[in-house]
Amino acid sequence: SAVISQKPSRDICQRGTSLTIQCQVDSQVTMMFWYRQQPGQSLTLIATANQGSEATYESGFVIDKFPISRPNLTFSTLTVSNMSPEDSSIYLCSVRDRDYEQYFGPGTRLTVT
Amino acid sequence: AQSVTQPDIHITVSEGASLELRCNYSYGATPYLFWYVQSPGQGLQLLLKYFSGDTLVQGIKGFEAEFKRSQSSFNLRKPSVHWSDAAEYFCAVGAGTASKLTFGTGTRLQVTL
Numbered sequence: 001s002a003v004i005s006q007k008p009s010r011d012i013c014q015r016g017t018s019l020t021i022q023c024q025v026d027s028q029v030t031m032m033f034w035y036r037q038q039p040g041q042s043l044t045l046i047a048t049a050n051q052g053s054e055a056t057y058e059s060g061f062v063i064d065k066f067p068i069s070r071p072n073l074t075f076s077t078l079t080v081s082n083m084s085p086e087d088s089s090i091y092l093c094s095v096r097d098r099d100y101e102q103y104f105g106p107g108t109r110l111t112v113t
Numbered sequence: 114a115q116s117v118t119q120p121d122i123h124i125t126v127s128e129g130a131s132l133e134l135r136c137n138y139s140y141g142a143t144p145y146l147f148w149y150v151q152s153p154g155q156g157l158q159l160l161l162k163y164f165s166g167d168t169l170v171q172g173i174k175g176f177e178a179e180f181k182r183s184q185s186s187f188n189l190r191k192p193s194v195h196w197s198d199a200a201e202y203f204c205a206v207g208a209g210t211a212s213k214l215t216f217g218t219g220t221r222l223q224v225t226l
Contacts (some may be wrong), residue, residue, distance in 0.1 A: 001159075032211055042203060043157075043216045058213075092156065094214075100145060100164060102207070102214060104157040 002027055002095050004105035012111045013083055014031070020079045021108045023093030028073035031096035034066070038089045046091075049076040083112045115140040115206045119217035122208050128196050132187040134220050136204030145207035146187040147214065148178055152200040160202075163187060174198070199224045 003026040013019050023032065032049040032109050047055040047068055055068035070076045093105040118140045126132055138144055145164050149157040161172025168180040178189045187204060201221050205214040 033213070042218045043205075043214075045213055045215075048213065085162060096212060100207075101159060102147070103159060104149075106156040 001101065002029060002097055002102060002103050004095060006093055006105040006108050008108060009106065010109040010111075012113060015084055017083055018041055018079055018081045019083065019110060020077050021091055021093075021110075023076045024077070025074045025095050029095040029097060030073070032070060032076050033075070033094045033096075033102075034068060034078045035092045035094060036102075037092060042105055043092065046078070049078075055104045060081055075086075080110065083110075085112045088112045115144065115208050115215045115217055116216035117204050117206050119202075119204055119220050121220045122160055122222045123220070123221045123223065125223040126194050129193050132189075132191045132198070132222070133173060134202050134204075134222070136187045136189065136217060137185050138187060138204070138206045139185065140206055140208060142208075146178075146180060147205040147207070148172065148176070148189045149203045149205065150174075150200045151203065151219075157203065160189070189206075194222075196224045196226060198222060 005024045007022045033050050034046040035043045037043045045058050046061045047057040049068050049070040051070045067079045090107040090109050092107045096102045118137045147162045148160040151157050160176050161170050163170050163180045171177050176191050201219045203219045204217040207214045
């Protein structure tokens, strides 16, 4: 299984600022995803991070708010822009391996004040 | 679009008792089905998956799940629960090549000693 790390593990940010979350995988993977888990809720897919092209966003999520980069097959970033308290969530990176199993990083716990 | 229902928000069982967590899915074709566990403050850990073949699948930590197409269900079971199994359990369904996962709302398991 893939080993996934995320930075930072947690952060407290002020309203109106932006935070970039990094996701690093220990092996090359084709599919990388970003999910959000709001407090006490389930996970919701934000977007698929495509290597070398623009990310594919799910309904309700837009590039201006959640820009994503995927410069290579082992790394991706998610930026949460112009944050508001409603953005307080855990943000998780995940990857799908060749056996179609999907693994998750430890998450980034974001609190917006 | 696919969807997942976990009817039980919270379940309490005694240590040593058997466990069954329910999961119903909606998807037009053969689904990719997963169970994940999330311990407090932790990321998601893959317990088991079903893609095809034998409808009874074995996972880690002594868990198993049975795929029943006629009932659109993928219930998770464990014959004897341990106190360390207390956590949040999520069922998820993936379409096509198991890329984009849709998660259920989760079932919180409490284990009494």
